[in-house]
Amino acid sequence: MAADPVKQLRVAPGSSVSLRSIDTDERFGWTKAEALDELERVKAQLDLLQQRLAAEGSRSVLLVLQAMDAAGKDGTVRVIASGMNPAGVRVTSFKAPAGPEVARDYLARVHAAVPERGEIGIFNRSHYEDVLVVRVKGLQPRSVWSKRYRHINEFERMLTDEGTSVVKCFLHVSRDEQRKRLQERVDDPEKRWKFRLGDLEDRRLWPRYQQAYEHALEQTSTAWAPWHVVPADRNWVRNLCVAKILLRTLERMAPQVPRPHDGIEGVIVK
DSSP states (O other): OOOOOHHHHBOOTTOOOOGGGSOTTOOTTOOHHHHHHHHHHHHHHHHHHHHHHHHHOSOEEEEEEEESTTSSHHHHHHHHHHTSOGGGEEEEEOOSOOGGGGGSOTTHHHHTTSOOTTOEEEEESOGGGGGTHHHHTTSSOHHHHTTHHHHHHHHHHHHHHTTEEEEEEEEEOOHHHHHHHHHHHHHOTTTGGGOOTHHHHHHHTHHHHHHHHHHHHHHHOOSSSOEEEEEOSSHHHHHHHHHHHHHHHHHHHOOOOOOOOTTOTTOOOO
16 A cells, blocks of 8 residues: 555645545555455554554643544544554544533633643544634624634644644535435434434534634644545545544654663563
C-alpha cells in the first residue's frame, strides 16, 4: 500500500477550505482488504508507541474528533482505541454543558479533561462545539463566539508548549451518506437509541454547519495543532486515515523508554 494521505488531508495554516470540493468517498487507491490489513499493522505500531509514551511519562497526545452526526466518531474511537492499553487512553465525550459546567468559562471543562502526561486523550466532540453549535443555532451572539477562535488557538498553543501534541480530525461525511446512516439507526432496534428528533433539525441546518466548519478549519488549523479533513463515507478509509494521522504524530514525538535503574542489568530473578 503506497498511498500515504496524511499530508494530503492536512489543512495548511491560513488556507481557505471548501468542503464541497473535498471528496467524502476518496479511497486513495486502496482496496478494503488492503486497508484492513494495513490498519492492523498501524494499530500494532500505535500500541508500541503508546507503551513508550506511558513509560516516558513526560508528554501526551490529544486527538480531537469533530463531525456531523453519523459520520462515525464513536466507531473511530472504538477502532483506534481497541489496539492500545486502556489504562493509557482517556476518552471524553462532550455533551451540552449542564450543572456546574455552565457556571464556568466554556473551556474549563475541556481543560479538566486533557490527557495526563503519558496518556493519549481522545475527544469525541470537543471545545469546537462552542464555535459550531453555538454559532449555527444562535446560542450566543457573534460578538461572543467570534472571539473563541483566538481563545482556542491560544489554549491549544499552551497545551503544546506544556508537552501535549494536539491533532485534530474532521470526519467529512456526505449529506446522502448521513441520511442512509440516520435511517439505519431508526430501522435497527440496536441502534435506535442513538437517534433523536433533534438530528433531523440539525440535518435541515446542514448548509450552516458546513459553513461553520469551514470557518473553524480555516481559523484554527495551526502549525502547532493542525486540522485534517478525513473522508468518512467509508468506515474502513476513515479508520485507517485517523490511525495513520495519530501514528505520524507519535512517530514525530519519538517517545523513549527511560533508562533502567543502576544495577538492574544482569540481575537474575529467583
